[in-house]
Amino acid sequence: MLERAAARVHELMEPTPQHHWPLLSEQAGAEVWLKHENCSPIGSFKVRGGINYIHELLDARPGTTGVVGASTGNHGQSVVFSARRRGLEAAIVVPLGANPEKCAAMQARGAELVYHGKDFNEALDHAQALAGERDWHLFESYHPHLVQGVASYALELFGGVADIHTVYVPVGMGSGCNGVVAARDALGLETQIVGVVAQKAPAYLHSFARKTPVSTNTNATFAEGLAVRIPHREALEMLLSGVDRIVAVSEDEMAQAIRDIFSCTHHVAEGAGASTVAALMKERDRLAGKRVAAIVSGGNIDTQRYLQVLAGKTPVVD
Secondary structure, three states, X not given: OHHHHHHHXXXXXOOOOEEEOHHHHHHHOOEEEEEEHHHOOOOEXXXXXXXXXXXXXXXXXXXXXXXXXXXXXXXXXXXXXXXXXXXXXXXXXXXXXXXXXXXXXXHHOOOEXXXXXXXXXXXXXXXXXXXXXXXXXXXXXXXXXXXHHHXXXXXXXXXXXXXXXXXXXXXXXXXXXXXXHHHHHHHOOOOEEEEEEEOOOOHHHHHHHHOOOOOOOOOOOOOHHHOOOOOOXXXXXXXXXXXXXXXXXXXXXXXXXXXHHHHHHOOOOOHHHHHHHHHHHHOHHHOOOOEEEEEEOEOOOOHHHHHHHHOOOOOOOO
């Protein structure tokens, strides 16, 4: 199943690189590899899940004419990238104040943008209503078909780098992290998987600790991909079965990781994409001498925020 999904993904995109970076390794005291999902066609790992999801959707419901999704940016780009290639209309509901450059990218790919709500979860509620009104398919934010698609990047990583002790993966809704779980288990590896969340969006941190979904009232992080208040029960169940631990990183730690990634690799990472390097550095004492990997899940940080971070500041989200 994972190989079939990967074959679909690779029809539309090349594998992204994974590189060992000596300067990051010096800082961490470990052999550090980065999986560069910031190099995908939309600058995010999300595209992989969308490709597989749309393929499965049209196999099951060939009469589908349009899809509606909710997104802070990268998931929406995946939806429209995948839907338009199969001749479907795509409407994306984004929260007010969403990353303007991600919104522009969605529109350039042919999305109809609908602005609604203060955050992702309010946008999702509206997307559900809009799908009903139009009789379009609601493009899920977490689904097994998404997990199968994004698992392709983990298959690439494990196929390209042997004997990885620990992989750090961002946790937004959970498809990216669970894709690594699925690939690790399918390959029979013993690699530890560490999920990473923002301290200001701790829903999955609390949910993992209590082993039941725990919603929060806050997700005021500049890492848009981690800004989730309400965890997905099915995603949590898979995390609980396959993830070693969840680590929370601060806004300052993510900003520093963005700077570290640029100075050590000259790659651009957004907050969620850099969160894994922040967590790796936070846990450097337990990683000494080991081969470790961090998923740079995306690079779609807006220009003004990136300039702010490179100037040594940390973006503040109300």
